[in-house]
Amino acid sequence: EWTRAFAATTSTIVVAVKRLHLDLGAMYRDREAITLLTDHPNLVKCFDSTVDPPYLVVTEFCAGGSLFDLLYNSKQQLTTRQIVKILVDVAAGMRCLHTHKPCILHRDLKSSNVLLTKPIRSPAQEPFAKVADFGLARTTEDLQLSWAHMTVGVGTWRWMAPEVFEMEENTNYNERID
Template structure:
């Protein structure tokens, strides 16, 4: 197994501050992001020669909360079973007993999360926004049609990640996801208030809560404004959502087609289309992402001879 040189004269190499038990993955000191639960560092896979993300959770922070520890393990177990171009891939997981940390290696998205990426690139065409939105939807469709069904429950633009050089987006942070049975019903109240569907508060909901959150993501992408930013407390957001008051940002959307599409997503639960149905919506007419272009090229004979 290749490992980093320990030669002190090798000043050109960037030192690892930590390695996994096999020595394959090395962690750098560079922090890519942090949240309430975990920190994410830049790391390197010496076997494949690629950069990866090293996710680290200090379990002692949750020693009094076994439910939180179980939720973290659930994220890892869940990620391991998922294989989709629009879902962050997991490569390895282990628990480091000495420092009581849970570590897992995932693929890295070079341009960070979609919220920051959109703030950085304020002048983006509607076509580009649709391409990003379509990819998120393809990831949701995969989760919702997975057996068993998976509800993300915390979809927002900070949990979607970007490879800006190829315009690819991927859903991540599945720590609050729920695996549900054939009735597709879950009960816990979890999520980010600005993006939480009203029925989430009633503790009786289906994967349609993700469609609502997705609609709020599209609203943020189009308006460059986090939904309900006019509210200065969670209580006020809850009151507005519960009373069916739409976020003020929706009134600022000038594109009639985009506004109509968002309104479909945040409609009452029984009126919301599924992810599969939304993928067929006229909103995406003419929007082909790279995966589909590859398939079309092959079928059209640019990649192979078709009889």
């Protein structure tokens, strides 16, 4: 477990606060800062982060939890309409990342990194999904720097694109890996 998240309340809104392990603090904050470059309804908004320990990242709070929890830890069955709506929401968020200049690669898209704004409690309820967790994200602009070539095998292996497994170290790849 790289982070620990909890809800907090400001004077006006409820936010999620992630506490990062010390050694991951700088790297993760840099990646979460990518969301400061984008403003899209299907991306979890990053509000702020600390520069000194304890390393914290403050993001939008999504009360519905993760898609993973809904699929595997809930008795609520999704309708075809709800499934399609979630897929469209995720595709819209990823399109925003991929069409951003420079292109942003998420590199860890999976059901636990898709959050729902509200709990789904009935077949009639319309879900609203957001792509979250930009801790492994990179921009294609980063690729122009010698130290920032894409790493082989980054992400969660079960959901990793096959070409990421097969590439040699320091090889560049593009948005198709998401």
